[in-house]
Amino acid sequence: MLGALLTLLVIGAVAYALAVAPIGGVIALVFVAAFLVLAYRRLSLLAYSVAFTVLLAAYTAAGPGPWAWKGVLWALLALVWALNIRPLRKALISRPFMRTYRRLLPSMSTTEREALEAGTVWWDGELFTGAPRWDRLLAARPPRLSAEEQAFLDGPCEELCRMIDDWDITHRRGDMPAEVWEYLRTRGFFAMIIPKRYGGLEFSAYAHSCVLAKIASRSTTVSSTVAVPNSLGPAELLNHYGTEEQKSHYLPRLARGEEIPCFALTGPRAGSDAASIPDTGIVCRGTWQGREIVGIRLNFSKRYITLAPVATVIGLAFRLFDPDGLLRREAPAGAPSDRASRDPGDIGITCALIPRGTAGISVGRRHFPLNIPFQNGPIQGKDVFVPLDFIIGGPRTAGQGWRMLVEQLSVGRCISLPSNATGGAKAAVWATGAYARIRRQFSASISRFEGVQSILARMVGLTYIMDAARSVTAGAIDGGEKPSVPSAMLKYHVTEMGRQVANDAMDVHGGKAICIGPRNYLARGYESVPIAITVEGANVLTRSLIIFGQGAVRCHPYVLREMNAARNPDRRRGLDEFDAALFGHMGFAISNAVRSLVMGLTLARFESVPDRGATRRYYQHVVRFSASFAFAVDVAMLTLGGYLKKKESLSARLGDVLSSLYLASMVLKHYNDEDQPPDDLPIIEWACRHLLYQAQEQLHGFLRNFPNRPLAALMRLFIVPRGLTYFAPSDRLGRRVAELVTSATGSRERLCRFIYSTLEPTNPLGLLHEALTLAPMAEPIEQRIRVEGVRPGRVTALDLPGRIEQALAAGIISEPEAARLRDYDRKVMELVRVDDFAPGELGVGAGELHRPAPADREPIHAVVEPDRVGP
Ligand SMILES: Cc1cc2nc3c(=O)[nH]c(=O)nc-3n(C[C@H](O)[C@H](O)[C@H](O)COP(=O)(O)OP(=O)(O)OC[C@H]3O[C@@H](n4cnc5c(N)ncnc54)[C@H](O)[C@@H]3O)c2cc1C
Numbered sequence: 001m002l003g004a005l006l007t008l009l010v011i012g013a014v015a016y017a018l019a020v021a022p023i024g025g026v027i028a029l030v031f032v033a034a035f036l037v038l039a040y041r042r043l044s045l046l047a048y049s050v051a052f053t054v055l056l057a058a059y060t061a062a063g064p065g066p067w068a069w070k071g072v073l074w075a076l077l078a079l080v081w082a083l084n085i086r087p088l089r090k091a092l093i094s095r096p097f098m099r100t101y102r103r104l105l106p107s108m109s110t111t112e113r114e115a116l117e118a119g120t121v122w123w124d125g126e127l128f129t130g131a132p133r134w135d136r137l138l139a140a141r142p143p144r145l146s147a148e149e150q151a152f153l154d155g156p157c158e159e160l161c162r163m164i165d166d167w168d169i170t171h172r173r174g175d176m177p178a179e180v181w182e183y184l185r186t187r188g189f190f191a192m193i194i195p196k197r198y199g200g201l202e203f204s205a206y207a208h209s210c211v212l213a214k215i216a217s218r219s220t221t222v223s224s225t226v227a228v229p230n231s232l233g234p235a236e237l238l239n240h241y242g243t244e245e246q247k248s249h250y251l252p253r254l255a256r257g258e259e260i261p262c263f264a265l266t267g268p269r270a271g272s273d274a275a276s277i278p279d280t281g282i283v284c285r286g287t288w289q290g291r292e293i294v295g296i297r298l299n300f301s302k303r304y305i306t307l308a309p310v311a312t313v314i315g316l317a318f319r320l321f322d323p324d325g326l327l328r329r330e331a332p333a334g335a336p337s338d339r340a341s342r343d344p345g346d347i348g349i350t351c352a353l354i355p356r357g358t359a360g361i362s363v364g365r366r367h368f369p370l371n372i373p374f375q376n377g378p379i380q381g382k383d384v385f386v387p388l389d390f391i392i393g394g395p396r397t398a399g400q401g402w403r404m405l406v407e408q409l410s411v412g413r414c415i416s417l418p419s420n421a422t423g424g425a426k427a428a429v430w431a432t433g434a435y436a437r438i439r440r441q442f443s444a445s446i447s448r449f450e451g452v453q454s455i456l457a458r459m460v461g462l463t464y465i466m467d468a469a470r471s472v473t474a475g476a477i478d479g480g481e482k483p484s485v486p487s488a489m490l491k492y493h494v495t496e497m498g499r500q501v502a503n504d505a506m507d508v509h510g511g512k513a514i515c516i517g518p519r520n521y522l523a524r525g526y527e528s529v530p531i532a533i534t535v536e537g538a539n540v541l542t543r544s545l546i547i548f549g550q551g552a553v554r555c556h557p558y559v560l561r562e563m564n565a566a567r568n569p570d571r572r573r574g575l576d577e578f579d580a581a582l583f584g585h586m587g588f589a590i591s592n593a594v595r596s597l598v599m600g601l602t603l604a605r606f607e608s609v610p611d612r613g614a615t616r617r618y619y620q621h622v623v624r625f626s627a628s629f630a631f632a633v634d635v636a637m638l639t640l641g642g643y644l645k646k647k648e649s650l651s652a653r654l655g656d657v658l659s660s661l662y663l664a665s666m667v668l669k670h671y672n673d674e675d676q677p678p679d680d681l682p683i684i685e686w687a688c689r690h691l692l693y694q695a696q697e698q699l700h701g702f703l704r705n706f707p708n709r710p711l712a713a714l715m716r717l718f719i720v721p722r723g724l725t726y727f728a729p730s731d732r733l734g735r736r737v738a739e740l741v742t743s744a745t746g747s748r749e750r751l752c753r754f755i756y757s758t759l760e761p762t763n764p765l766g767l768l769h770e771a772l773t774l775a776p777m778a779e780p781i782e783q784r785i786r787v788e789g790v791r792p793g794r795v796t797a798l799d800l801p802g803r804i805e806q807a808l809a810a811g812i813i814s815e816p817e818a819a820r821l822r823d824y825d826r827k828v829m830e831l832v833r834v835d836d837f838a839p840g841e842l843g844v845g846a847g848e849l850h851r852p853a854p855a856d857r858e859p860i861h862a863v864v865e866p867d868r869v870g871p
Contacts (some may be wrong), residue, residue, distance in 0.1 A: 039594035094579035114403040119410030119484025128555040130592040130630035142673035143475030149207035156187040161756035166219040167518040174373040185257025190229040198251035205477040209419040216423030217755035220528040224374040232412040233263035234315040241393040263315035264302040279318040286385040298384040309377040320347040348399035352390040360384035413487035421498030425463040428505035430752040433741030434768035447742040457734035461686040462497040468670030485551045489659040492542040495532040502526045517835025521764040544648035547655030558585035589634040595627035600721040618688040625695045628719040653702040660695040682736040686729045693728040778824040
């Protein structure tokens with residue numbers, strides 16, 4: 001409303017100016033238009049100077065107005081020209097600015113800087129520019145499976161899924177059976193990221209992700225177990241940082257499944273703030289295998305460590321201290337003394353591999369994560385003495401553990417949790433679409449009810465987004481990227497979307513999903529959701545602190561350049577770099593303001609984008625919101641500075657805008673990679689509308705909560721000059737999307753590709769799909785019974801079996817039709833059935849896992865965590 005009023009006001013003012021002073025008005029408009037075009041096209045300062053010199057010369061020669069006024073304009077232009085003289089502007093503007101900037105810049109250790117600079121900037125960086133270059137995204141090769149990878153999915157992976165009995169694992173055993181463990185170990189499931197020369201499978205990130213998604217569609221316990229050795233952990237760290245000796249020793253053993261790894265970072269005192277671990281390693285002399293050597297004495301207490309209870313080799317993160325300078329003598333070229341602390345002996349976070357049997361380690365007890373009994377538990381170490389060679393990469397990489405972890409997180413976070421969540425969501429959509437079609441209430445399939453359709457549409461749209469993000473980002477990793485900010489976006493948004501899809505699937509299934517037992521194919525997935533939300537950076541933290549916090553420094557085209565220039569010890573070079581970055585930044589900010597305003601007014605209709613078809617407008621809106629986002633970021637950073645980090649809700653909203661734009665781009669790219677099947681278009685529309693609407697709403701929320709209210713009002717003019725014009729997906733669109741998964745369509749197959757949907761007696765996904773394919777045959781027969789039998793009173797039975805017999809007797813349906821309908825009804829009722837148990841049966845078969853250990857009975861306040869602090 002306000003936007004419309006302002007637009008009218010501007011039009012009115014221009015019309016008035018033209019009416020009162022036609023020539024002056026036209027000239028003013030020419031100047032404004034020239035400025036807008038130059039800024040929109042992001043031309044250089046020199047181009048501005050030349051263009052305005054020409055315009056001003058023409059105006060001075062032929063235009064009206066007093067000479068004094070013209071003189072003022074020339075003086076202003078002279079100032080603009082002066083800005084082109086670099087030595088002058090450096091002396092007058094950049095140098096004093098840099099001095100103040102340096103004073104305000106928080107100090108940063110080498111470790112912090114390395115962590116911040118870890119990974120690469122990819123499409124996330126383009127979105128920060130306000131003018132993303134689509135060719136960079138669209139030119140990337142679509143992710144594809146090699147013949148070998150496809151064979152693994154169709155062979156061992158399919159066989160593994162067949163072997164899994166999730167109820168047996170989660171309820172009876174509290175563990176996977178020995179044959180599943182054996183199969184995983186010997187068939188390479190723990191070796192997907194290990195190079196072939198060490199006996200691994202060396203799969204692409206995309207294949208790795210597809211394998212996890214497929215297993216997750218069958219069992220979260222098994223997919224979590226497979227995810228960990230292939231994710232951030234010993235194999236990954238050894239691959240990238242291990243010495244050749246370490247690689248040759250461990251990687252073949254890990255590939256053959258002879259060693260089971262875990263990685264222990266988290267402890268009772270350090271969860272989200274993992275860099276603050278109090279676990280210590282002191283470089284000292286000690287005895288190792290009968291010899292006196294320089295080694296490390298470790299004291300640590302870790303918890304929540306996946307695979308710890310069965311691990312044979314423990315990846316350990318600890319803080320290394322070298323109080324006597326022994327490390328320096330042992331490895332003089334290594335271990336630069338960065339250190340976040342001032343203690344000269346504090347080497348920093350270090351990662352090592354410790355064999356399970358090393359004296360002083362206690363491991364083996366289990367945690368019980370929400371009925372998903374993958375192996376997870378605590379590990380303690382007291383005065384564990386190990387050689388320096390146990391450090392991953394050897395003594396030379398002592399103190400570089402945090403950088404290693406952050407670097408590897410850039411890849412790992414894009415794969416494990418997003419793939420598991422996507423596999424779960426695909427299975428939920430596959431099952432729920434079929435279930436909604438075959439489940440009848442009020443004499444109709446529940447898939448016909450609008451309430452159910454809107455939920456199904458959300459499930460489908462979100463799953464498409466998750467799958468697109470997973471596939472395209474994995475493809476980027478295979479292309480050499482280590483996308484650190486997208487990894488945080490995927491971790492947060494894909495797991496949150498997975499949570500929504502799991503909730504929705506439960507709602508559509510009703511009581512069928514509530515009563516657990518072997519027939520319940522949703523409950524364990526639903527129960528597992530909070531695990532994905534918590535691990536690898538808990539979601540609240542990831543949204544509030546990481547996505548935007550890291551993105552603002554890492555992806556912004558100028559911020560990191562300015563920071564590095566200001567910190568450059570070579571002052572002269574630093575000033576040169578700072579000057580270039582500062583003036584580049586100013587032009588960038590002005591351009592984004594103009595682009596945001598112009599695209600806000602025109603709804604980006606004239607923005608040139610690579611697609612001319614049905615998705616063209618979505619490309620344009622991504623560009624529009626990217627410019628608005630970049631503009632908002634600069635205003636926020638300029639006015640709030642470091643305080644923005646504390647204003648987590650504002651940072652989170654900016655992170656949400658960035659994520660929505662990233663995810664919408666992934667959807668468009670994925671659709672392109674799939675050769676744009678026209679049948680999928682409603683899903684693309686739903687997904688893009690949903691994401692772009694979110695982007696608009698989060699920008700709106702940012703503006704509403706921005707502390708400087710006049711500035712917020714000004715920003716609003718540039719960001720949403722016509723008000724909130726973007727709308728969420730319509731009900732009609734939702735209906736079309738829902739229909740795509742409640743029939744056996746190509747879209748349903750494409751969306752749910754890679755799940756375990758084989759038709760066999762123990763696979764509900766296969767059975768549900770079978771029933772769905774039979775529904776179009778059964779429904780017309782049932783309809784005929786209703787119209788010709790029930791309504792005229794010729795058929796009076798209350799249930800379908802009775803009605804079938806009466807309709808057959810009355811000649812309404814034939815014997816073959818009756819047989820087909822009986823068979824369909826039997827199958828449907830099998831699928832609708834839930835489990836029941838004899839009194840006392842529940843809990844009895846749960847075995848060891850459910851039997852409390854003596855320590856569990858102690859009062860909570862009496863439990864003392866064996867946690868050790870200090871060197
Ligand atoms: C099943 C399971 C498996 C795991 N596997 C492993 C493993 O193999 N290896 C390993 O090292 N660790 C593992 N973890 C640990 C996991 O990474 C941590 O649980 C996680 O980092 C969160 O730490 P925390 O649970 O102590 O929560 P806390 O750090 O106590 O956080 C509590 C809440 O506060 C929020 N929060 C914290 N700081 C901020 C902030 N600045 N701004 C906003 N919100 C904030 C968090 O988001 C969270 O919601 C596992 C955990 C679980 C539950």
